[in-house]
Amino acid sequence: MEIIIIAAIANNNIIGKDGTIPWHSKEDFKHFKETTLGFPIIMGRKTFQSIGKPLVKRKNIIITRDKNYIYNHEDVFVFNDLINSIEFCRGENYEKVFIIGGAEIYIQALKFADRLIISHMKLETEGDTFFPEFENEWKVELSKDYNDFILKEWVRK
Numbered sequence: 001m002e003i004i005i006i007a008a009i010a011n012n013n014i015i016g017k018d019g020t021i022p023w024h025s026k027e028d029f030k031h032f033k034e035t036t037l038g039f040p041i042i043m044g045r046k047t048f049q050s051i052g053k054p055l056v057k058r059k060n061i062i063i064t065r066d067k068n069y070i071y072n073h074e075d076v077f078v079f080n081d082l083i084n085s086i087e088f089c090r091g092e093n094y095e096k097v098f099i100i101g102g103a104e105i106y107i108q109a110l111k112f113a114d115r116l117i118i119s120h121m122k123l124e125t126e127g128d129t130f131f132p133e134f135e136n137e138w139k140v141e142l143s144k145d146y147n148d149f150i151l152k153e154w155v156r157k
C-alpha cells in the first residue's frame with residue numbers, strides 16, 4: 001500500500017491560517033478530489049473540524065488523542081494513533097492511502113510516506129501553519145503546470 005501525503009503549499013511553506021486554508025482554488029480542489037476519490041484519507045482532528053463534514057466517497061479517518069471523541073457517520077473512523085490508522089487501511093487492502101494534513105500530521109507522516117503530491121500554489125499569502133521542510137530528502141518525479149499551481153510529485157532520493 002502506497003502512503004501518500006497530499007498538500008497545497010504557498011510561499012514559505014504556508015498551508016494554513018487561523019484554522020483554515022488562506023486561499024480558495026477550485027482547480028486545486030478538483031485535483032484533490034480526483035486524486036483521493038475512492039481511497040481512505042487520514043487527517044488530524046483540527047483539519048477535520050476545519051472541513052466541517054466528511055468528504056464523500058472516501059473513508060475519512062480522524063486522528064485525535066481524545067479517547068472519548070465520537071463522530072457518528074458511516075464514512076468516519078476515529079483513531080488515537082496515526083500508525084494504527086495506516087495499519088487499518090493496509091488490512092482493508094487499499095492500494096493507496098492519503099494523508100491530507102494538517103501540519104502536525106504531516107510532520108509525523110513525512111518520516112514514513114512513500115510519495116508527496118504537492119500543489120505548489122502560485123500565490124503569496126500570510127499564515128501560521130507550515131508544511132515541514134522536506135526538499136533535501138526528496139526529489140521531483142513528475143511536474144505539471146496548472147493555472148493556480150505547479151503540481152509536483154516527490155519521491156525519496
Ligand SMILES: NC(=O)c1ccc[n+]([C@@H]2O[C@H](COP(=O)([O-])OP(=O)(O)OC[C@H]3O[C@@H](n4cnc5c(N)ncnc54)[C@H](OP(=O)(O)O)[C@@H]3O)[C@@H](O)[C@H]2O)c1
Pocket residue numbers: 006007008009014015016017018019020021043044045046047048050063064065066079080081082100101102103104105106108129
Ligand atoms: N494547505 C493544505 O493542503 C492543508 C491541508 C490540511 C490542513 N491544512 C491547514 O492546517 C491547519 C491545521 O493543522 P494543525 O497542525 O493545526 O492540525 P492537524 O494536524 O489537522 O490536527 C492536529 C490534531 O491531530 C491530533 N493528533 C496529532 N497527532 C496525533 C497523534 N500522534 N496521535 C493522536 N492524535 C494526534 C490532535 O487532536 P486532538 O487535539 O483532538 O487530540 C491534534 O490536536 C489548518 O489551518 C488547516 O486549514 C492545510
